[in-house]
Amino acid sequence: MDTRVNARQSMPRIAVVGGGVAGLIAAWDLARAGCSVEIFEAGDRLGGAIGAHTMSGVAYDAGAEAFATRSPVVPRLLHELGLQDLVVAPQHAIAWLQLPDVAAPLPATGILGIPADPLAPDVVAILGEEAAARAAEDLNAPVDGWAQEHASRGGRITLGEVVRDRMGQDVLDRLVTPIVSGVHSAEPDDLDMSNTAPGVFEAMLREGSLARAVAQVRSKAPAGSAVNSLHGGLNRLVAALQEELLRLGAVIRLNSPVNDLGALDVAETGHPDHIILALDAPAAVQLAAGMVDLSGLDLTGLGAVHSQQETQHEPEALAPGVALVSMVLNAPELDSHPRGTGVLVSPHVTEIGAKAMTHISSKWEWADAAVTRAHGPGHHVVRLSYGRVGQSSQRSLGADSSDEELQQAAAQDVGALFGVPIAPAQILEASVIRWRKALPQTSAGHAERIAALRARLTEQPAAGASAPVLHMTGAWFAGTGLARVVPDARATAAAILNSSS
Ligand SMILES: Cc1cc2nc3c(=O)[nH]c(=O)nc-3n(C[C@H](O)[C@H](O)[C@H](O)COP(=O)(O)OP(=O)(O)OC[C@H]3O[C@@H](n4cnc5c(N)ncnc54)[C@H](O)[C@@H]3O)c2cc1C
The missing domain is CATH 3.90.660.20 (Protoporphyrinogen oxidase, mitochondrial; domain 2)
Incomplete structure (x- = not known):
């Protein structure tokens, strides 16, 4: 018998629900390791929020069009897929900000509009001198209160309250809100600090200043443009993943919405040992609740468990x-x-x-x-x-x-x-x-709620000795954007492989 077939038979069988980039990447890592993988996608194409549309015979990105270069995870993935030669940087580095009274280039150094140098000329041009001076107070004001707040509120801190306190309302109104509402479709006061600006809060406590924290986090980012893409569009990533998955023998089922995990039709690969839910949290929570007891968990921002008869309204409200x-x-x-x-x-x-x-x-x-x-x-x-x-x-x-x-x-x-x-x-x-449902919002405490939900899935596997282990990945769990989604999907695949070795 073919030794590869033998090896595959001893590897876990995987069902992936959701063929967005998170599901595809997890599937690819598992298929490469020799697992049998079957992907269920509700739509008529793979890729989710990464896709193409055509105008005048040219295909352009229909959704996501660039990836952040601040971490090496996406470039590494593209290299593994052999797409490194297609990576392109933007022709211009500058984007603009439209305010009620002025249009000006976005300050060169900052994270989500939080300036690394509140007194830099491009920051003063947007804030005015008085507001810039207020922002600069951050450089000297003690941060100890925030360490206590963080501890007493279990990490439930919003981006808006930190920026307002450290740098003033004008930084929030004129710099942070336009960027955050453009990128996340949300107000800074509704966004979890740690989830939206990873590492910045912790760096603020260490550095004693929000501006210095931003400078420090930025200094760790690789040189070059803040975002890159692929020649011909980011949608080529999906095409490459699809090709790879098919080459590795993964089964891809389009037009296959999953509404009940118990009724998963895994005709081709057999009953799965693991199910990866790589879709929006409200749908993932509803599906998981059919197999695992989720009672007692704080599911704020993640949907709610409904009986079959109830209509679900949350997804639109949450995203x-x-x-x-x-x-x-x-x-x-x-x-x-x-x-x-x-x-x-x-x-x-x-x-x-x-x-x-x-x-x-x-x-x-x-x-x-x-x-x-x-x-x-x-x-x-x-x-x-x-x-x-x-x-x-x-x-x-x-x-x-x-x-x-x-x-x-x-x-x-x-x-x-x-x-x-x-x-x-x-x-x-x-x-x-x-x-729709493609830009999840994360209220304060989101990271902790996700951790608790995921812990429940592993602590309390679905009932029955042969029941599959459930996993959740994707933007609703990892945060919006490829720089967040890719490592989370890969970590999900790695955890499955580790648990099976
Ligand atoms: C307009 C737009 C622009 C963006 N621009 C950028 C950008 O430039 N850079 C960047 O890094 N990020 C960007 N993002 C965010 C980024 O695209 C997402 O964070 C990422 O693609 C999410 O991937 P995902 O796999 O988690 O989810 P999704 O892409 O949403 O995939 C989930 C998949 O699950 C499927 N599904 C849902 N329910 C079911 C079911 N019951 N059964 C089976 N399948 C189901 C859906 O059809 C979908 O294909 C953008 C997002 C949008 C919407």
């Missing part, structure tokens, strides 16, 4: 959707890239509905070449995003708005964002993509 409007513009006036790679918009700007705009063809050289090939010089690709929480001061546009409403708003906003008029006739093509 408001985002709508992206991509457009091809005939606009030679943008050849000078007036806003660098794009603009993040403060929620206080009432006349612009978008929360962010990416000038795709300015950011990525391959996209610039592609739109020029398709339409000739002077053409550009932009992407505007709509949908954030706490929109009281803004036109309330988001994933629930109609295509027409979104396209009309984008046609109006694009000129305001670039600071140059763009006539409707200059918009050659527009497409709307909606993402």
Whole structure:
């Protein structure tokens, strides 16, 4: 008999529920180690929030389009997949910030808008001298109170309260909120400090200052641009993972939503020893509750356990959707890239509905070449995003708005964002993509709640000697973005392999 078949028979059988990047990466590591792997994906394609859409015959990223380079995990993964030669840096390093009274380049040094040097000229240009001086008080004010708060509140500290206390309301309003609400679709007061800005709180306690903490965390990041992508788009990562999984004999089932783990149809690989839930937390919690007793756990922000009859409303409430409007513009006036790679918009700007705009063809050289090939010089690709929480001061546009409403708003906003008029006739093509449940929010204490939930899954395996062990991974558990999702998915796979060795 083939020795590889023998080896595979002794390896655990794995079912992965959710074919987003988290599920695919965990599946790939396990398939490479010799496990039988079967992936169940509800949609008609793999990749989840990483995918492609086509305009004028060119495929652009439909969701995630870049990865943070602050940790080596994503570059390492791309290298292992043989994609290292496709890695590209943005053509411009600078993005802009649109405030009610000014548009200015984002300060060069900072994390989520928290400045490493509150008195740097690009910070003062946005804050003004008085607010910058207030922010600089952080350099000398004692931090001991925060160590006590952290201990007494079991780590339940929000990003907003730390920034407000250390640097003042203006830093929050004019720097942090526009960035955080653009990236996470959430207000800083609703975001868990440790989860949103990993390592910064701990560094603040050590360094005695939030600014010095930011400088220290940033200094550990590798040199070069803060984000990179792949030539042709990040969606090539999904294509590569899919190809690898198929080569390794993994079974991929599309259009296969899983609603009951007990009824998992594992016809091809057999009853699984482990099930990886790589989908949104409300769905993962509901599925797990059918096998493991989750009572007594604090599931705030993670959904709730429902009886079969109850309707689930939580996912949308916990992760408001985002709508992206991509457009091809005939606009030679943008050849000078007036806003660098794009603009993040403060929620206080009432006349612009978008929360962010990416000038795709300015950011990525391959996209610039592609739109020029398709339409000739002077053409550009932009992407505007709509949908954030706490929109009281803004036109309330988001994933629930109609295509027409979104396209009309984008046609109006694009000129305001670039600071140059763009006539409707200059918009050659527009497409709307909606993402729901794809940007989870993490309230204070999220990390602790996740740890407790995961501990319950391992402490108290599903009933029955042959019952599978459940695991949860993905952005709802690890945090938004590939730099968080990739190591968590790989750690999940490694834990399964360790437990079986
Ligand atoms: C518009 C947008 C832009 C982004 N930009 C960036 C970026 O530039 N850089 C970055 O690092 N991150 C970015 N992110 C975040 C990043 O894309 C995500 O953190 C990451 O892709 C999440 O991967 P995941 O596998 O955890 O979840 P998902 O990608 O959400 O995958 C979950 C999968 O589970 C499937 N599923 C759900 N329910 C079931 C079920 N019952 N049965 C079977 N399958 C099910 C879904 O169909 C989906 O395919 C962006 C996200 C969005 C939405």
